[in-house]
Each structure stands twice: as structure tokens, then as C-alpha cells.
Amino acid sequence: MKRLRNFRTGGLAIAGAPVRLAEEARNAYLPAIATIPLRQHLGPAARCVVKSGDRVEEGQAIGRAEGRDSADVHSPVPGVVRRVSRVRLAGGLECEAVEIALSGAFTRLGKPKRLSPWRSMPRHEIVRTIRERGLVRASDGRPLADALSVFEDEGPCELVVITAVTGEPRNPIEALTLSRRREAVIEGFEMLCRVLSPLSALAVFDAEDLGLAASWDGAKGAEGPPIQAYSVPRRYPQHLPGQLAAALAEAKVTAAATRTFFIQPSLLAEVYEAVAEGKPSLERCVLVAGGAVKTPSVLKVRIGTSIGALFEECGGFRIPPQRVVLNGALDGLACADLDVPVTKTTDMVLALTAEETRTRPERACIRCGACVDACPEGLDPMRLHKLYGSRRLSEMPAAGLSDCTLCGACAYACPSRIPLAQSFSIARARSPEASR
Amino acid sequence: MRRHGYPIVSAAPFAHAARSTASLCFAAAAALAPAFAWSAWIFGPRVMLVAIVSIGSALASEGLANLLVRRFTLGDGSALLSGLIVAAAMPPGVALHVPFLSSAFAMLAVKWTFGGLGGNWMNPALAGIAFAQVNWRGELLGGWTMPRILSGVDGLSASTPLGYLADATGGSRVAMPLEVLKKAGYPVSAFDGKVTSFLNDHVFGPLGAELPGGYVDLALGFRPGAIGEVAGILLLAASVFLIARKVLRWEAPFAAFLVFGLASRLSGGTDGELLSGDALFAVFSGGFIMTAFFALGDPVTTPVSRPALALFGAGTGALAFVFRRWGAQPDGVAFAVLMMNALVPLLDKAFPPAGRAREGRTR
Numbered sequence: 001m002k003r004l005r006n007f008r009t010g011g012l013a014i015a016g017a018p019v020r021l022a023e024e025a026r027n028a029y030l031p032a033i034a035t036i037p038l039r040q041h042l043g044p045a046a047r048c049v050v051k052s053g054d055r056v057e058e059g060q061a062i063g064r065a066e067g068r069d070s071a072d073v074h075s076p077v078p079g080v081v082r083r084v085s086r087v088r089l090a091g092g093l094e095c096e097a098v099e100i101a102l103s104g105a106f107t108r109l110g111k112p113k114r115l116s117p118w119r120s121m122p123r124h125e126i127v128r129t130i131r132e133r134g135l136v137r138a139s140d141g142r143p144l145a146d147a148l149s150v151f152e153d154e155g156p157c158e159l160v161v162i163t164a165v166t167g168e169p170r171n172p173i174e175a176l177t178l179s180r181r182r183e184a185v186i187e188g189f190e191m192l193c194r195v196l197s198p199l200s201a202l203a204v205f206d207a208e209d210l211g212l213a214a215s216w217d218g219a220k221g222a223e224g225p226p227i228q229a230y231s232v233p234r235r236y237p238q239h240l241p242g243q244l245a246a247a248l249a250e251a252k253v254t255a256a257a258t259r260t261f262f263i264q265p266s267l268l269a270e271v272y273e274a275v276a277e278g279k280p281s282l283e284r285c286v287l288v289a290g291g292a293v294k295t296p297s298v299l300k301v302r303i304g305t306s307i308g309a310l311f312e313e314c315g316g317f318r319i320p321p322q323r324v325v326l327n328g329a330l331d332g333l334a335c336a337d338l339d340v341p342v343t344k345t346t347d348m349v350l351a352l353t354a355e356e357t358r359t360r361p362e363r364a365c366i367r368c369g370a371c372v373d374a375c376p377e378g379l380d381p382m383r384l385h386k387l388y389g390s391r392r393l394s395e396m397p398a399a400g401l402s403d404c405t406l407c408g409a410c411a412y413a414c415p416s417r418i419p420l421a422q423s424f425s426i427a428r429a430r431s432p433e434a435s436r
Numbered sequence: 437m438r439r440h441g442y443p444i445v446s447a448a449p450f451a452h453a454a455r456s457t458a459s460l461c462f463a464a465a466a467a468l469a470p471a472f473a474w475s476a477w478i479f480g481p482r483v484m485l486v487a488i489v490s491i492g493s494a495l496a497s498e499g500l501a502n503l504l505v506r507r508f509t510l511g512d513g514s515a516l517l518s519g520l521i522v523a524a525a526m527p528p529g530v531a532l533h534v535p536f537l538s539s540a541f542a543m544l545a546v547k548w549t550f551g552g553l554g555g556n557w558m559n560p561a562l563a564g565i566a567f568a569q570v571n572w573r574g575e576l577l578g579g580w581t582m583p584r585i586l587s588g589v590d591g592l593s594a595s596t597p598l599g600y601l602a603d604a605t606g607g608s609r610v611a612m613p614l615e616v617l618k619k620a621g622y623p624v625s626a627f628d629g630k631v632t633s634f635l636n637d638h639v640f641g642p643l644g645a646e647l648p649g650g651y652v653d654l655a656l657g658f659r660p661g662a663i664g665e666v667a668g669i670l671l672l673a674a675s676v677f678l679i680a681r682k683v684l685r686w687e688a689p690f691a692a693f694l695v696f697g698l699a700s701r702l703s704g705g706t707d708g709e710l711l712s713g714d715a716l717f718a719v720f721s722g723g724f725i726m727t728a729f730f731a732l733g734d735p736v737t738t739p740v741s742r743p744a745l746a747l748f749g750a751g752t753g754a755l756a757f758v759f760r761r762w763g764a765q766p767d768g769v770a771f772a773v774l775m776m777n778a779l780v781p782l783l784d785k786a787f788p789p790a791g792r793a794r795e796g797r798t799r
């Protein structure tokens with residue numbers, strides 16, 4: 001087990017002890033009505049293939065992928081389609097959604113698993129199965145099958161990096177998956193190796209999880225290279241692939257241009273379930289936390305469950321939250337209400353108190369340089385924001401916007417609470433040449 | 437159903453660092469409070485009156501500007517801090533219209549003509565102080581009073597060590613200013629005598645050195661001086677505290693101290709003898725400590741990157757020395773900062789804040 005160092009400049013040391021949790025994810029109650037958005041991925045919404053009144057089985061496809069970066073959507077519960085409506089997702093995006101009233105028998109839940117002999121499958125068969133099961137990479141919303149085939153098209157894979165480091169240091173889900181579901185992760189990793197045939201593989205851990213890292217060092221399946229464990233100090237946004245690649249290159253573990261595929265342990269476990277057990281993406285492990293939640297927990301939740309139901313299951317609110325956020329306080333999405341459903345990319349629901357958000361009125365820039373010090377990319381957010389304010393968007397890419405990862409570290413640090421990252425994402429959206 | 441209607445703000449982050457612009461300003465203002473309290477004890481309650489007038493005028497001017505531009509910034513604490521810094525440079529016995537008009541000038545003419553906090557290129561408080569020094573020389577000179585501990589009464593007129601020295605020596609400079617002051621009959625407190633002899637017996641004596649009388653008075657503020665500037669020791673303590681809490685940045689003040697202290701030490705006496713100057717006296721008399729920390733620590737009117745800050749501080753230290761030695765005012769440190777303020781865009785351009793890591797990254 002080896003240690004890596006952090007990036008050279010910037011980043012945030014985020015205080016806050018990890019949430020103390022029960023050993024394992026608890027099964028949440030099944031939703032009486034599941035609201036399943038047809039867009040749970042990066043690309044366009046899936047095409048709805050059911051209509052109101054239809055009876056659906058658990059795991060039956062209700063939406064078919066339409067175009068690039070779109071994924072199939074399956075019914076997480078057996079029941080009857082109540083209606084096809086619209087739902088507002090976290091971040092304010094609206095999309096079509098299928099409402100399913102729970103009824104009838106589960107075909108999968110609680111039944112013995114039938115394992116398929118995947119070791120005799122050729123690689124394209126594995127990719128096809130992953131595609132059919134609608135697996136989506138939570139970190140960027142890309143369907144895993146698309147991510148794999150695009151990656152394969154561009155050349156051979158040299159390295160697979162399993163990232164147990166999370167953006168929100170309090171999120172224990174990846175660590176839980178690695179410790180409780182070791183066999184599933186290893187077998188999922190073997191499947192991935194069948195597809196990508198990487199030369200080497202490593203796993204990067206939070207330096208505060210050294211015991212777990214040691215237990216994984218040298219782990220090996222029947223296929224694929226052995227997994228070497230590395231640890232990296234806890235610092236935001238260390239979880240980003242670019243930052244991990246830089247840390248590995250800095251430590252001379254890999255060359256900077258190594259073709260690397262990054263994947264999270266929980267997705268490897270999902271790959272295993274999809275390929276070996278034939279299980280589509282139906283449920284998620286979700287951390288329910290934040291200062292406003294009475295008993296923070298990790299719940300195993302069916303997709304389409306409203307986040308309000310999750311909070312209720314965790315004892316409700318201790319105090320009214322100031323903000324409800326999905327997938328991390330620093331790079332997540334705000335929820336307008338508690339009807340927002342859990343999707344394939346949800347891994348965290350936070351009900352933040354005013355002490356946690358520390359919202360203050362926006363003030364003028366005092367040129368303090370805190371944003372410059374916080375930026376892990378070595379950019380000058382103050383200057384970028386000045387260009388944005390004077391509507392010189394076309395100059396922003398050259399001033400560093402192209403390297404900006406929208407991590408939000410600058411805006412976190414700004415004492416004047418200037419929405420720096422927000423301006424940068426708007427500028428990105430307006431001038432497409434700014435995005436890489 | 438459960439529509440709680442939480443306000444939706446479109447983009448992350450949804451958590452922030454503890455510090456805010458207002459908390460920084462209030463922390464700096466709070467750190468100045470002990471120096472003012474000490475000063476009120478030394479010079480009498482009029483100190484508080486001057487402070488209240490100066491702060492009140494700054495807040496009222498800020499409020500007026502807020503009404504005009506319809507943007508409310510009184511809560512950011514910057515006006516309070518500016519009012520305090522202007523008051524700090526006032527003599528205890530000054531006529532009240534001086535702090536009043538100086539603070540108003542600082543806020544309205546210097547800060548708000550450029551659009552308020554963040555827009556001004558000149559440090560408003562120092563501009564206010566310079567404004568007073570230029571317009572009301574007589575009022576300022578007549579405002580110095582003797583500490584009660586030395587005179588036994590409130591408000592006895594006096595002149596500052598710097599002014600006194602200038603008079604006593606006819607404008608020429610001397611190597612041992614405190615010696616000159618003592619010979620000229622400048623008072624030294626009994627406390628100074630006690631502490632000095634204690635230090636000489638137990639600290640300096642064994643080291644083979646001797647501390648002359650008067651420095652303890654100088655550091656503690658037992659001498660005529662500006663309200664917030666006399667108690668150099670308290671200001672140093674406040675500054676160390678603020679630097680440790682990262683409210684003030686250390687680079688510029690440090691460089692200013694280094695250059696100013698060295699220059700004062702190197703060129704002291706009339707005879708041009710090297711290494712004969714009195715750096716301690718130079719630093720502790722006048723407004724140097726106050727300005728070095730609270731004006732050079734102000735981010736708005738100083739550069740951003742570390743090398744630029746260090747250069748800015750060094751330049752201020754050098755100019756402050758030049759102005760004190762050859763300038764028309766006994767204490768020209770405010771003018772030194774204001775001149776350096778004009779160079780900030782240049783320094784920012786020469787040493788841009790970021791770009792260090794960008795070259796190193798291969799992507």
C-alpha cells in the first residue's frame with residue numbers, strides 16, 4: 001500500500017467527521033407510488049414504452065434509450081402505471097416521468113438468484129448486457145456502456161482506477177461497498193477487465209481508511225491484473241479523475257498520458273449484479289445525512305422513491321433544513337422540494353442547516369485571493385468572474401475557463417459569497433468552445 | 437403533497453467557509469478595541485468622543501451613499517473599520533469637526549465615488565487621514581495632549597515625540613532621539629524607569645547590553661500620540677492575532693517593517709554615521725505600526741499575489757522612511773501607502789495571482 005500526495009495548489013480541507021452509521025445499508029420501505037424519471041442520465045430522455053393502466057413487472061423496461069448517452073429505464077417495482085407525468089429533478093431540470101402504483105408480486109426481490117455463466121460470454125456480450133440493464137455512472141451520468149465503448153474506440157486501456165475517494169468526505173457508501181460486498185466488487189472488476197483488458201489496476205482510498213486500503217492491496221480475481229492500493233490525503237476535490245490522475249503522475253506511478261478508466265466500487269458491484277444476476281438498475285444505496293436529519297443512515301432505496309420518504313425513514317427533521325441537496329454540498333444539486341425522486345445517479349441526500357450552508361449576503365469582491373488559493377487547477381477565479389461580469393465571455397476560455405472543473409472550491413472559500421462556480425457554469429453553457 | 441418550498445439556488449456549492457467579508461471587517465475592528473480602551477485610560481474620556489464622532493460620520497456617510505445607489509452595505513463592517521482607523525490617527529484633543537469631515541471624505545469622496553467597497557483603489561481611511569493632515573495641520577498640532585499618568589491632569593497640551601524632536605533639534609535628525617528628548621526635558625514615567633531598570637538588571641545586563649529609559653513609555657503609549665497609535669504593543673498584539681486568524685495577510689506588513697526598520701537603523705544621525713539610527717524609536721513613534729498592519733493588510737487596495745504584496749510592503753516601508761526623514765510632515769506614512777496604492781494594478785500585472793499550477797499540468 002502506497003501513499004500519494006495531494007495536488008500542488010488549492011483544494012479545501014473540509015472539516016467534519018464522517019457520519020457514524022450502522023454496519024450495513026438498511027432497506028428502505030418500498031414506495032407506494034414510484035415516480036421514475038425517464039431522464040436519469042447525461043443524454044436525452046428515454047422514450048416511454050408504457051401507457052397509463054399498463055401492468056408492469058419488477059425490472060421491466062418502461063423507457064428505451066434514445067440516442068447518445070441515453071439509457072434504458074426499468075420499473076423498480078411491480079405495479080400499474082398510474083400516469084405518465086412530468087417531474088422536477090434536483091437542479092431544477094424537468095422531465096417526463098412514469099408513475100407506478102405498487103401492486104402484485106416481486107419477481108426478483110427476495111427470490112433466489114439465478115446466476116448466468118458470464119465467463120463464457122465474449123466481451124461485446126458483456127457490454128450489451130450492461131447496456132440493456134441501463135447502468136449509469138453516477139459521477140458524470142454517462143451510461144456505463146457508452147462510457148466503455150467510447151473509451152474502447154479510442155485505443156487500448158492501460159489502467160483501471162477504482163476510486164473509493166468521494167467528493168463528500170462524509171459519504172461512506174464506497175467504503176461500505178468495498179468492505180461488505182467484496183466478492184461482488186471483485187467479480188464486477190473481472191467483468192470490466194474482460195471488456196477493457198487493462199495492463200494494470202489500482203484502487204485509491206481516503207487516507208483515513210487505511211485499514212480498508214490494506215485489505216484490498218493485492219486483491220485479485222480470476223481475471224485481470226492484481227489491484228494495488230493507494231491512499232491519498234483527504235482534500236476536496238481529490239475525487240475528480242483529473243486530480244487523481246495528476247496525483248498518480250506526480251508520484252510517478254503512471255505517466256500523465258496513461259489511458260485510464262475510472263470507476264467507483266458501487267458501480268462494479270452493479271456490473272456484477274447486471275451481468276451475473278441479470279438485474280437492471282433498480283435500486284441505489286443512498287446516504288441520508290446533513291445537520292437537519294435526526295438519524296443519518298445509509299438506505300437501500302428503490303429508484304423513484306421521493307427524497308421526502310427517505311428523510312421520514314431517518315426520523316424526519318431535527319430542525320427545518322435551510323437547503324436540501326443531492327449528491328454533495330460542494331458539487332451537488334439543490335432540490336426545490338421533497339418530491340424529487342431518487343435516480344440512478346443519486347448517492348446522497350443532504351438536509352443542510354444554516355450553520356452548514358453559511359449563506360451570507362453577496363458582497364463586492366475584496367480581492368482577498370481566497371478563491372485563487374482554493375482553486376485546485378491553479379486558475380484565477382477572481383479574474384474569470386470579472387470577465388464574466390463585464391460580459392467578456394469569449395475571453396474566458398483563454399483565461400482558464402477551459403481548465404475549470406466547476407468543482408466550486410473557489411466559491412466555497414469566497415468571503416463575499418460571490419457565486420463564482422455558478423457564473424463559470426453559465427459561461428460554459430453560453431460559449432460551447434469553453435468546454436473541453 | 438409535501439411542498440416545503442425550499443429556495444432553489446441553481447448552482448453549487450451549498451456550503452461555505454466560515455469567514456465572510458463582514459466577519460473579517462468586524463474581527464479587525466474588534467481587535468482595535470483594546471488599543472482604544474487603553475488610550476481612553478491614558479488620555480481621558482475625550483478619546484471615546486473622537487472615536488464616536490469619527491465612526492458615526494463614517495457610518496452615516498456610508499448610509500447616505502447606500503441610499504443614493506440603493507445598495508445596502510452598512511452590514512459589511514467596512515465603514516465601521518474605516519471610521520475606527522481614521523479615529524486612530526487623531527490626536528486626543530482634536531477639534532471634533534476634523535474626524536467628522538475626514539471620515540465623511542474617506543467614505544464619500546474616496547470609497548463611493550469608485551462604487552463602494554471593492555471598487556476603491558485608494559485606502560479610504562488613509563485618504564481621510566491624509567486629508568486631515570493637509571487641511572487641518574494647526575488643529576492636529578494643537579490636539580496632542582500629555583498622558584494623565586505623566587501630567588496628572590486631563591488634556592494638557594503637548595507635542596508628540598516626533599514633533600518635539602523636530603523642534604528640539606531644529607529639524608535635523610539625531611542618532612539617539614530618546615536621549616535628545618530627555619535632555620530637552622521630555623518626561624519619562626516612573627513606570628518606565630522601574631521596568632527599564634528591571635529589564636536591565638535581569639535581561640539586558642546579563643547579555644551585556646543596556647536599554648536606555650523611554651522605550652517602555654514609547655511602546656506602552658505613555659507619551660503624547662494619536663488615539664489608536666500610541667499603544668504600539670497593543671497594536672502589535674492585535675495584529676499578530678489577526679494574522680494568526682488569517683484576517684490580515686502578513687507579507688506586506690512584514691516587508692514594510694523590514695525595509696522601514698533597516699533604513700531607519702542604517703541612516704541615523706546627522707553625522708551620517710552608518711548603523712547609528714534608532715529603529716525601535718522609528719517604528720514605535722508615529723502611525724507606522726497602525727498603518728503597516730491595517731492599511732497594508734487591507735486586501736482591496738493591495739495586490740493579490742505574495743511577491744507583489746511583498747514588493748508593495750517594501751515600497752511602502754521605503755517611502756515612509758523617505759517621507760519621515762525629508763518630508764514636510766513629521767509622519768508621512770499615510771502618504772506612502774496612498775502612493776503605493778496607485779501602483780497596485782502594475783504590481784498585479786507583473787505578478788499575476790495565479791497561473792503557477794497551470795504550466796505544470798499536462799493534460
Ligand code: SF4
Nearest residue numbers: 375404405407408410
Ligand atoms: S470551480 Fe473552477 S475556478 Fe473554481 S476552484 Fe474549481 S476549478 Fe477553480
Ligand code: SF4
Nearest residue numbers: 365366368369371414
Ligand atoms: S474569494 Fe471572493 S472576494 Fe476574495 S478575491 Fe476571490 S472573488 Fe474576490
